[in-house]
Amino acid sequence: MEFALDSGNTAWILTSSALVLLMTPGLAFFYGGMVRGKSVLNMMMMSFAALGLVSVIWVLWGYSGAFGSDIGGVIGDPFEFFGVSTITDEQSLMAAAGVPALVAVAFQATFAIITVALISGAVADRMKFSAWLVFAGVWVSLVYVPIAHMVWGGGLLGPTGITEAISVPIDFAGGTVVHINAGIAGLVLALIIGKRRGFGKEPMRPHNLPFVMLGAALLWFGWFGFNAGSEFAADGTAGRAWVNTLAATAFAMLTWLGTEKVRYGHATSLGAASGVVAGLVAITPAAASVDTFGALAIGGVAGILCALAVGLKYRFGYDDSLDVVGVHLVGGLTGTVLIGLFANVGEGVNGTWYLEGSQNGLLYGGGLDQLVTQVVVAAAALVFSGVLTAIIALAIKAVMGLRVSDDVEVSGIDLAVHGEGAYEALGGSFVRTGDAGPVTSGASRATTEVKA
Amino acid sequence: MKLVTAVIQPHRLDEVKAALEAAGVRGMTVSEASGYGRQRGHTEVYRGAEYNVDLIPKVRIEVLVTDMDAPGVTDVIVKTAQTGKIGDGKVWTVPVEDVARVRTGEHGPDAL
Numbered sequence: 021m022e023f024a025l026d027s028g029n030t031a032w033i034l035t036s037s038a039l040v041l042l043m044t045p046g047l048a049f050f051y052g053g054m055v056r057g058k059s060v061l062n063m064m065m066m067s068f069a070a071l072g073l074v075s076v077i078w079v080l081w082g083y084s085g086a087f088g089s090d091i092g093g094v095i096g097d098p099f100e101f102f103g104v105s106t107i108t109d110e111q112s113l114m115a116a117a118g119v120p121a122l123v124a125v126a127f128q129a130t131f132a133i134i135t136v137a138l139i140s141g142a143v144a145d146r147m148k149f150s151a152w153l154v155f156a157g158v159w160v161s162l163v164y165v166p167i168a169h170m171v172w173g174g175g176l177l178g179p180t181g182i183t184e185a186i187s188v189p190i191d192f193a194g195g196t197v198v199h200i201n202a203g204i205a206g207l208v209l210a211l212i213i214g215k216r217r218g219f220g221k222e223p224m225r226p227h228n229l230p231f232v233m234l235g236a237a238l239l240w241f242g243w244f245g246f247n248a249g250s251e252f253a254a255d256g257t258a259g260r261a262w263v264n265t266l267a268a269t270a271f272a273m274l275t276w277l278g279t280e281k282v283r284y285g286h287a288t289s290l291g292a293a294s295g296v297v298a299g300l301v302a303i304t305p306a307a308a309s310v311d312t313f314g315a316l317a318i319g320g321v322a323g324i325l326c327a328l329a330v331g332l333k334y335r336f337g338y339d340d341s342l343d344v345v346g347v348h349l350v351g352g353l354t355g356t357v358l359i360g361l362f363a364n365v366g367e368g369v370n371g372t373w374y375l376e377g378s379q380n381g382l383l384y385g386g387g388l389d390q391l392v393t394q395v396v397v398a399a400a401a402l403v404f405s406g407v408l409t410a411i412i413a414l415a416i417k418a419v420m421g422l423r424v425s426d427d428v429e430v431s432g433i434d435l436a437v438h439g440e441g442a443y444e445a446l447g448g449s450f451v452r453t454g455d456a457g458p459v460t461s462g463a464s465r466a467t468t469e470v471k472a
Numbered sequence: 473m474k475l476v477t478a479v480i481q482p483h484r485l486d487e488v489k490a491a492l493e494a495a496g497v498r499g500m501t502v503s504e505a506s507g508y509g510r511q512r513g514h515t516e517v518y519r520g521a522e523y524n525v526d527l528i529p530k531v532r533i534e535v536l537v538t539d540m541d542a543p544g545v546t547d548v549i550v551k552t553a554q555t556g557k558i559g560d561g562k563v564w565t566v567p568v569e570d571v572a573r574v575r576t577g578e579h580g581p582d583a584l
Binding site: 223224225226280283284285286288290291294327330331334343346 | 519
């Protein structure tokens with residue numbers, strides 16, 4: 021096929037890529053504000069480390085593994101586009117929209133980065149930074165890349181995959197690839213690494229709620245690139261995704277606030293920020309495949325379900341510290357499954373997206389086929405991601421350990437692991453500059469004594 | 473000499489400070505404090521997790537005065553800091569052995 025550049029579409033995807041990239045620093049603030057002040061830097065560093073590490077992996081073998089020639093329906097050929105230097109625009113994932121290959125590489129990179137960063141919320145305050153780096157690199161290569169390939173790269177969870185006889189699964193912008201995937205990985209990693217010291221006994225209040233709200237705002241802003249950019253074009257369907265991303269998210273915020281007002285007596289800022297993210301997560305797979313009423317329904321249900329789901333960790337005793345499960349897994353499943361009820365892929369609705377072979381949802385006269393398809397794909401992703409994440413985490417635990425020591429965790433991971441504290445502390449004196457050679461240890465900052 | 477220490481509601485600080493100045497007090501030390509008395513804190517809920525927060529933010533005012541002025545200063549603080557609600561705080565007075573002014577080296581009541 022001859023490649024014909026579409027500069028309008030290309031400009032929109034370049035813009036969307038930058039929008040989605042901003043979500044990861046936004047997530048760093050969202051998560052960073054929710055932990056205690058002694059571990060905010062480590063929390064934010066886990067997101068920034070994902071930016072560093074996943075970007076490099078993506079341009080080397082990540083994109084190729086996700087979107088290279090299919091191997092067994094599970095993964096693309098990681099060497100076909102290794103280094104993405106020789107890939108041609110005819111081979112672009114978005115060739116049909118006239119968007120060059122490297123622009124597709126850029127856009128997809130930002131999704132891989134944030135998916136890895138999302139997992140970090142489950143292991144706040146206690147994971148070795150070195151273990152996080154190893155986990156992030158291995159996980160994106162062995163879990164994210166295959167799932168992205170299976171859903172979007174023509175693999176087992178795509179149009180010609182395991183549900184081919186029933187219907188074509190719909191995951192417009194990453195409900196399965198990003199949120200169900202990161203959510204189950206967060207749950208598995210939290211179970212393997214164990215609870216924070218004092219979980220369920222000591223107070224673990226968010227140390228900076230304005231950070232959380234700033235993070236939620238940046239996430240929402242970037243998410244317009246995430247969802248409307250997933251159309252790969254600047255057209256009416258992108259507009260449909262944009263409007264649904266507004267409507268579902270706004271209503272999810274309201275229903276989360278309503279739920280906590282009824283249950284606990286207050287509408288909180290943390291609830292508003294959390295409701296925003298729950299709505300964004302839920303509408304992601306459905307962004308262009310439901311009409312406005314479907315979007316409101318999905319957002320509204322997600323706000324209530326996620327507000328209830330964040331309490332499960334106390335009931336079942338797992339420490340998913342910042343509710344990757346309660347928000348991303350539950351929200352991702354909500355959106356993915358509700359597509360089976362609300363999908364409106366027929367004609368007559370402005371902007372909705374029609375994937376050849378997908379069907380209307382149960383409430384839109386389409387029968388059960390789409391619902392069954394959505395459930396099967398979600399379940400398959402849960403099993404694949406859950407099992408592989410467990411293997412990776414257990415292997416890292418055996419080889420290098422996952423957790424910092426109890427002392428480090430109690431006194432604060434920032435100082436011990438990064439040699440920094442987020443907030444001003446009194447005392448101390450200047451010792452020397454780094455020019456004199458390696459500083460003896462990160463902990464030296466904690467003392468006021470001058471070491472010769 | 474006496475040290476009068478008051479722990480009061482933070483939002484009463486400006487009124488208390490103004491009243492002390494009007495009563496002739498020429499200096500004070502103010503610091504942020506946290507604690508509880510019979511008020512016993514309050515409850516906060518974050519994503520469904522309920523915490524009892526018993527250490528409430530307060531402001532601590534310390535004033536060094538002569539023996540004679542101490543009861544008057546206490547009265548001024550009590551009167552202006554009072555809201556009548558639980559959590560208004562406490563004022564207490566302790567004897568001070570010596571005071572030195574750093575700038576001049578003066579000791580005793582002259583240094584006040």
